[in-house]
Amino acid sequence: MTTKLTKFDDQFKEYAKRNDERINQLNAQLEALTAKKAKTEADIVKAETLENVEQSVKKTIELNETLEVTDRAIGFVQEKIAKIKDEPLLTKTEFRDILSQIETQADTEMDALLAKLKKPVNEIKKIALESRNVQIKADELIQAVYKDLIKKDPWDVMSNFYKDDNGALVVPTKEYRPSSNPYYFYDRIKGNAIAKGLIKE
Structure with a gap:
């Protein structure tokens, strides 16, 4: 008799996949934000070299504001990724349900083997x-x-x-x-x- 408990292995992989997908989406956002930050820093260097001082100051201020928002967004996404990596893959309800399902399936199989x-x-x-x-x-x-x-x-x-x-x-x-x-x-x-x-x- 092959145990049907192996179905839970697939279920566990699905939970992990769901979590990985969330992290992958956030990593894509982080990559885009990092690229935006690098471009903004390069634009600041260019703005600082403009001949027109007024335009240079105005452009530098705008770009620094964008850079500040981008830095905060990067920090926020990094914290979110770290949190997701540390948080449980199951809700409390899912946790209790999965344990109950495992025990019920195992009891059913043990009774059959005992017979x-x-x-x-x-x-x-x-x-x-x-x-x-x-x-x-x-x-x-x-x-x-x-x-x-x-x-x-x-x-x-x-x-x-x-x-x-x-x-x-x-x-x-x-x-x-x-x-x-x-x-x-x-x-x-x-x-x-x-x-x-x-x-x-």
């Missing part, structure tokens, strides 16, 4: 019960060896019967303890499986 576990968990239960039967039968046989075949108490470790040829005590197996047992594995997941309705007790 798929029902068959394998029941198969594990069946195998575990079979392994339990093997363990019980092995225990019964070991007890029968003691009781019926050697007629000795398995807990009487002082019996000479349990010593080897050198007189060392060899503690016999009193009950079957498998080194690996499917039932132990099942027992670890049983509680959760019952709680999730995957198996019946």
